[in-house]
Amino acid sequence: MWDHDLVTWIYDCPGTQSEQAGKSASCQGCPNQKLCASGAASAPDPAIAEIGAKLSTVQHKILVLSGKGGVGKSTFSAHLAHALASDSTKEVALLDVDICGPSIPRIMGLEGEQVHQSGSGWSPVYVDDNLAVMSIGFLLSSPDDAVIWRGPKKNGMIKQFLRDVDWGELDFLIVDTPPGTSDEHLSVVQYLSSTHVDGAVIITTPQEVSLQDVRKEIRFCRKVKLPIIGVVENMSGFVCPKCKNTSQIFPPTSGGAEQMCADLNLPLLGKVPLDPRIARSCDEGRSFLAEVPDSPAAQAYQRIVQSIRDFCSNSMMEERSTT
Amino acid sequence: MEQNSDGSLSQVQHVVLVLSGKGGVGKSTITTELALALRHAGKKVGILDVDLCGPSIPRMLSMGRPDVHQCDSGWVPVYTDAQKSLALMSIGFLLEDPDEAVVWRGPKKTALIGQFVSDVAWGELDVLLVDTPPGTSDEHLAVLENLKKHRVDGAILVTTPQAVSTGDVRREITFCKKTGVRILGIIENMSGFVCPHCSECSNIFSKGGGEELAKLTGSVFLGSVPLDPLLSASIEEGKDFLQSFPDSATFSAISSISQTLLNSLQSD
Numbered sequence: 001m002w003d004h005d006l007v008t009w010i011y012d013c014p015g016t017q018s019e020q021a022g023k024s025a026s027c028q029g030c031p032n033q034k035l036c037a038s039g040a041a042s043a044p045d046p047a048i049a050e051i052g053a054k055l056s057t058v059q060h061k062i063l064v065l066s067g068k069g070g071v072g073k074s075t076f077s078a079h080l081a082h083a084l085a086s087d088s089t090k091e092v093a094l095l096d097v098d099i100c101g102p103s104i105p106r107i108m109g110l111e112g113e114q115v116h117q118s119g120s121g122w123s124p125v126y127v128d129d130n131l132a133v134m135s136i137g138f139l140l141s142s143p144d145d146a147v148i149w150r151g152p153k154k155n156g157m158i159k160q161f162l163r164d165v166d167w168g169e170l171d172f173l174i175v176d177t178p179p180g181t182s183d184e185h186l187s188v189v190q191y192l193s194s195t196h197v198d199g200a201v202i203i204t205t206p207q208e209v210s211l212q213d214v215r216k217e218i219r220f221c222r223k224v225k226l227p228i229i230g231v232v233e234n235m236s237g238f239v240c241p242k243c244k245n246t247s248q249i250f251p252p253t254s255g256g257a258e259q260m261c262a263d264l265n266l267p268l269l270g271k272v273p274l275d276p277r278i279a280r281s282c283d284e285g286r287s288f289l290a291e292v293p294d295s296p297a298a299q300a301y302q303r304i305v306q307s308i309r310d311f312c313s314n315s316m317m318e319e320r321s322t323t
Numbered sequence: 324m325e326q327n328s329d330g331s332l333s334q335v336q337h338v339v340l341v342l343s344g345k346g347g348v349g350k351s352t353i354t355t356e357l358a359l360a361l362r363h364a365g366k367k368v369g370i371l372d373v374d375l376c377g378p379s380i381p382r383m384l385s386m387g388r389p390d391v392h393q394c395d396s397g398w399v400p401v402y403t404d405a406q407k408s409l410a411l412m413s414i415g416f417l418l419e420d421p422d423e424a425v426v427w428r429g430p431k432k433t434a435l436i437g438q439f440v441s442d443v444a445w446g447e448l449d450v451l452l453v454d455t456p457p458g459t460s461d462e463h464l465a466v467l468e469n470l471k472k473h474r475v476d477g478a479i480l481v482t483t484p485q486a487v488s489t490g491d492v493r494r495e496i497t498f499c500k501k502t503g504v505r506i507l508g509i510i511e512n513m514s515g516f517v518c519p520h521c522s523e524c525s526n527i528f529s530k531g532g533g534e535e536l537a538k539l540t541g542s543v544f545l546g547s548v549p550l551d552p553l554l555s556a557s558i559e560e561g562k563d564f565l566q567s568f569p570d571s572a573t574f575s576a577i578s579s580i581s582q583t584l585l586n587s588l589q590s591d
Contacts, residue, residue: 067377067424069346069457074487100458101344101491143490146344146497148459151429179346179457180376181424182432205347207559213377216424223426243521249552253559276527283486283529 018042045190051162052194058093058170060312061192062229063200065221067213069179071205072234072272074103075282077176080201081108082287083305085131090171093124095161096135097188098178099154100147105137109285113138121166134165151183158187172312179213181220189224198315199227201269201308204260205235206252211260218264229311230269232304233257238274239296249274270304273297331397332440332473334447335369337588339507340466340478342499344491346457348483349512351379352558353548354454357479359565360581362408366449369400371439372413373466374456375432376425381415385561391416397442412443429461436462440469450588457491459498467502476588477505479545483513484532496540507545507587509537510580514547517572543587546580549573 021027022037036042055061064077077094085092096104105111105125113125115138124132136147136157149157167173178184189197200221204214214231221228233256237246252258261268275297281288289298332338341354351374358368372380381388384403391412392399400410414425414435445451456462467475478499482492492509499506511533516525527550537544548554551573557564568574 069377070348070483070488071346100460101346101494103345103487103491106487106490144493144497146459146494146501148464148498148501150433150461150464154460181426182376183428183461186426186428207555209351209379209382209559210347212382212421213379215422216376219422220424220426223424238516238525238527240518240521240523241525242523243518245518245520247516247519247552249516249527249550249555251552251556251559253556274527276525276529279485279487279528 045159047159047163048191048194051159051191054163055167055173055192055195058167058173058195059316060171061173061175061195061197062308062312063175063177063188063197063226064203065177065185065200065217066179066203067181067215067217067220068204068210071203071210073179073203074098074107074176075278076201076203076232076234077174078104078107078282079287079289079301080305080308081131081133081172081174082289083302084172084174084309085128086289088130091130091169092172093132093134093167093170093174095165095173095175096133096137097158097161097175097184099136099149099157099184101178102135102137104133104135104176106285107282108133110138111143111285115139118166121164122160123166132167134161154183155187158184159191162191181217185220186224189226196319197226198312199229201229202231202266203234204231204257205250206233206248206256207250208254210250211254211257215260215264218266227315228266229308230267231257231261232269233271235274236271267307269307270300272300272304331442331444332451332470335445335451335473336448337450337476338453338470338473339450339476339584339588340453340455340504341481342455342463342478342495343457343481344459344493344495344498345482345488348481348488349548350457350481351383351454352554353479353481353510353512354452355380355383355558356548356554356564356577357581357584358409358452359563360577361450361585363565364581364585366585367408367447369410369445369448369451370412371443371451371453372411372415373436373439373462374454375414375427375435375462376456378413378415380411380454381413382561383558384409384411386411386416388416388418388421394444397444400443400445407446410445410448412439414439432461433465436465437469440466459495463498464502467504475504476591477507479507479584480509480542481512482509482533482536484511484526484529486529486532488528489532489536492536493540496542506542507584508543509533510545511547513550516550519552545583546576548576548580
């Protein structure tokens, strides 16, 4: 059998803020035990309050998450940003916190762009007057540059993105994340803990191999009390352009996102079919929604974005009525 | 004792990492299929799954959630067959509740990977495949640090054809160069989809990006694996695709890649 200690260690971390930090049975063998026991980890990071102040001019904050990689988080984040910014009265920003695999610069057509320093911080890169983007990709000098960083350094970068970027007044800030439930995710949630986050959009593909990771991400959201706006099923079926028959390339063997949402009592925001033109638009850095607005995939996107808009305005009204 | 310094890997002939900067390109699928192909070729194979936040291999090999046992020389891996020709160790086996999130920061991941690499009693293996999570971070550094004492033959890089994916894999190549890991070759996965109704080929995620990347970086191109719903279905149900569909184009692609890999491992 597995060591009982190891299992305790996995499940029962008391958390750095707890009285038991570094002292509970589950802390035995944890590499952070000394740090936690010393109490040094329990003091809240002053950056959390600074970020709260900095982002007080941002109306809505939306995280895009998935336990699984390659399901289309960045594609979705980019198109959500494009769709929200198609209303020229809205100021939209997209922040890419995927430190080791930043895809947003290419998808937004901003490869090779660099970040500029201004008096009030780093200036994001603008796609349009009302659409700003920030990514570690803008800080790298070559497309071959690897960011070989361990957790603490990644966390430092995310802190800087939230605190030191001159976001200005925003209606929407969309945060695109890497796969998993680790440093980047904990950091984003912690650094945003003194501000109101509307919620998370969870992206999945239809197969169980993907859903099994996504359920973990949902568990993560519930643990850290991050509201879930809903789930998007991406790569949901493929219509052959020649014979118009649909193929389930990634088969929903366990009922897909629909069944998972029913089981976990979550709203399914919609299903986006596979369309080769989406990958092509992303590679070329153009908005698929503008390129092929009549396609079933673009229409599915628009309906999903509308649900997110509605969610955000409701969440703002609730916030106002409680304060 | 001399043997202990090399620990549980002392009887492992070849160690191959499966890497990709990008998530969801099929690292675990390729790892699984290569392991099965190598086993069909009569080899003894092990898989070490170090994707702590998203372990997929147990499901892909239909392993369920067996108890992992300890012996004098460490943790005993789980075998898929009575002949013990395919062994697996994954964090998936540790989780009491499969939906539980492993919400860990780097140091804890590094500590567990250290145990995984050094304390599994693999016994005699021809090839140990190490399946990794996406990125170039804690898990990857931890694997390499803990394998330092043992020879790593090299890494296979998996990509999908589109530029958004090959862009991340270029960064992984830099990671390999910086850490001194030899690149055994690049595999292009999800390369073209042949409609089962009319045989029209659609390049859903573009085409040729993997081969271009190999040329650009002077790496070996190991081959492309098509987007095949039969493969996704086999992976979902934990069935041996190679046994079920020996006449498919996907089968020949995978067998040829595994043969090329084997030749390159044995020629050193």
